[in-house]
Amino acid sequence: MGAKRVLMLVGDFVEDYEAIFPYQATLMAGHSIDSASPGKKAGSTVATAIHDFEGHQTYTEKRGHQFPVTIDWEKVDAANYDALVIPGGRSPEHLQLNDRVIELVQQFFAANKPVASTCHGGLILAVADVVKGRKCQSYPSVRPELQRACGIWDEPTPGLDGVTVDGNLVTAAAWPGNPAWMREFLRMLKDEC
Template identity: 35%
Template sequence: MARVLVLTGDAAEELDSMYPVFRLREGGHEAVVAAPTTRPVKLVVHDFEPGWDAYTEKPGHQLPVDLAFGDVRPEDYDALVIPGGRAPEYIRTDADVARIVRHFFDRGLPVGTICHGPQVPAALGLLRGRTTAGFPPLRTDLEQAGATFVDGPDVVDGAMVSCRGWPDLPEWSRAFMQVLEKASVAP
């Protein structure tokens, strides 16, 4: 069983956040949710409606939080997931988030990003030379951060697994679970 840290905050996309938490738990892993504080985060639902050029946003469920970013000891976890939505926009500037995310990248541990999730490692310079997916309008931002952008549902670069958004979650989850299980059996 792996311990997987999920970094999120208010305005994270509901499916991007809850689906991985439930899938990890279903797979026998421990999913631990961290946010700026320990109060439940308010999730949002992003949808694609006819006549709109961009996605729409509606209030979603609340997601219980296990611990605040400042209390995270990254060495206690085997993998990291960063869901999308608007939360990555602001959590990427948090010093504790930087400390946590660098830990996983520096050690080559599994990292999953969904939709806007790659904004966090991109802001830290951790996508330079890497291949990633993300919400397609982020392509320029991710390429400016030194990444090669792939418009795909389950892009695997070493121990990093990324996707475009919630419609890709079945493919992303299969790929992430494979990377996680491979890392769990490695010496």
């Protein structure tokens, strides 16, 4: 069973809680994790954003932290990792436009490796064309893209604190779902041979 190697895809204005929490939870569980961002080198950072639900029609956004990038983008190879984490926030809006990001996601799915995606990470899944016939959730505004990609929409709980598991895919709607999302993802890593 042993420790697994996990890759996390991040970019500027990744959601703070959706990057920091899985990063720390993965380390806490005894696994290693690299955070990678297109065009960035190990030792650099990406800016995070804190999204909150304060009674408006959509979430609010505040400046978060500087989140570390731990591996040079050019050195990322899906074959070197056992699982993938795709946090949300605004970074998936620009990460989905990067061909190499899409290829990496497709490689994890082709190898049936665990993939955890939350919030706007669903945009990347939709562009990578990996959700066809799969039950998933994401931030509610991403529903149309996932459905156009033939994903089966699993309506998030009212508190956005639930999780959906379908095969190797673990999805959640937003950071309130972090405990359930990471519990299922880490369970999947533990069960992998």
